[in-house]
């Protein structure tokens with residue numbers, strides 16, 4: 512397929528996965544609205560329909576809970592082909608049936624992007640107006656992260672479930688997950704393994720624990736303070752932490768443009784706290800940021816693709832920059848396609864199992880932005896070119912093998928299409944140049 516055919520194909524995937532204002536990640540495997548998927552999808556729509564891009568994010572925020580949380584899944588209509596559905600989550604925190612935790616907060620960053628790219632006259636005013644309407648909701652969501660995912664004020668953000676990280680099956684969760692006692696969860700039937708090859712999906716022992724964490728949160732009625740205090744899983748995640756820190760910088764830029772002085776001051780405080788807090792995640796032996804299990808007090812021992820997001824978060828001191836460049840080159844000498852989700856030199860690395868090795872397009876996009884902003888356009892371009900190659904050969908798959916480039920997981924994936932349109936496509940790169 513030529514690049515312009517691929518552009519067409521990417522557009523048509525977004526249009527086909529559109530459910531009337533929100534987009535499913537892919538039909539079958541993921542039949543609902545997912546939080547960070549939708550936000551990346553907005554970047555894709557923005558390349559041909561700005562209004563539809565805003566709508567995607569606005570619909571996500573329709574599901575915001577009374578306490579400020581924006582859920583990771585909105586179950587707008589029941590679909591028996593997905594497990595665990597709304598009755599297993601048993602939540603009651605917002606206007607739309609939903610899961611009980613959040614996902615990486617990329618929204619403020621993408622909203623800023625939508626405002627920045629819509630630079631002309633009337634359209635820009637309209638974009639700013641829509642950003643203004645979302646602004647208080649973003650503030651509430653960010654305050655929620657600080658209150659309930661960093662209750663001890665460490666300046667890092669924890670996840671209460673591997674799924675909250677968006678990187679569901681990452682080796683970093685293994686040890687903390689093993690410490691979760693399996694609750695009386697009764698028999699259940701997974702649906703994911705009937706949609707895709709079970710050898711690429713999490714194992715049953717993991718699934719039992721995923722459901723046990725949910726049972727523990729249900730037992731406290733998903734009360735956020737109680738969840739933070741008692742959840743058996745509470746791990747500070749470099750992915751969410753860096754995405755949140757970055758999002759705060761973009762939220763600050765919006766606050767300044769919207770004339771929200773008090774909020775701008777509040778956000779500056781968050782940024783300072785998180786910049787200092789990020790040091791908690793630094794692993795001196797590995798020379799990278801890793802996860803930190805707040806229950807056991809232990810750092811994890813592997814470099815994941817999120818370690819590279821330090822640059823995207825604006826942490827660009829010499830040590831971080833030099834270490835990440837060295838890790839980048841080392842990993843590039845091991846695999847053909849960057850950036851594997853886990854270090855290929857680590858014992859837990861598996862090139863095709865969910866989040867234990869495969870490459871995700873939207874992670875590459877964020878890492879590349881970080882490198883580019885830090886002045887390293889060579890490594891940024893390498894990530895873009897690899898992402899484009901993977902899509903040109905494997906199509907708009909959920910993820911890819913870093914070794915062979917084989918497409919894996921679900922097909923006709925929305926965020927892969929969106930990232931192609933907004934960043935990876937050579938057509939786009941030519942326009943941007």
Ligand code: GLC
Pocket residue numbers: 536541545546547548676677678679680
């Ligand atoms: C998986 C991914 C998660 C994503 C969801 C829908 O659960 O790990 O990040 O949001 O699929 O694509």
